[in-house]
Amino acid sequence: NNHFYVACVNDGLALLARSSTPEESVLTLGFHNPFSYLLRRKPAVGGSPFLLVGNSIGTTQLLEPSRLFGNADLIMLPHYPSSHLRSDLWIENAYQPYLSQHFSFVASTQWWSLYRRNK
Numbered sequence: 191n192n193h194f195y196v197a198c199v200n201d202g203l204a205l206l207a208r209s210s211t212p213e214e215s216v217l218t219l220g221f222h223n224p225f226s227y228l229l230r231r232k233p234a235v236g237g238s239p240f241l242l243v244g245n246s247i248g249t250t251q252l253l254e255p256s257r258l259f260g261n262a263d264l265i266m267l268p269h270y271p272s273s274h275l276r277s278d279l280w281i282e283n284a285y286q287p288y289l290s291q292h293f294s295f296v297a298s299t300q301w302w303s304l305y306r307r308n309k
Contacts, residue, residue, distance in 0.1 A: 198270040199224055202302045209297045209304055210264055217262035219285060220278040225266060236260015243277040255288035263307050265293055270301040 206216060206225060215234035216225045220241060226233040237260055241247050259265070268278050282289075293305035
């Protein structure tokens with residue numbers, strides 16, 4: 191339902207408002223990345239407008255992690271129930287080693303986890 195989706199996005203916006211600066215670029219490691227647009231932040235170089243296993247990302251040949259993460263300062267991981275949750279979790283699991291090596295956990299909410307690039 192649309193109200194639930196809006197609540198999830200608003201939850202992510204609040205997390206970013208508390209835990210980041212307007213100069214930091216944000217990339218969602220999941221189906222959609224609404225935050226650069228909604229926050230009017232410069233988009234990160236890299237990533238994809240959407241990530242969906244079997245569509246924009248294959249299960250047998252992953253996108254190169256450095257290309258996928260690009261120069262994003264922040265990574266948002268979605269954890270809300272949706273039709274694409276299985277894909278989001280698969281992508282998160284596939285890229286967890288790169289995420290853990292290059293980013294540090296900042297904070298989480300009920301629906302999102304936020305990571306910042308290591309300096």
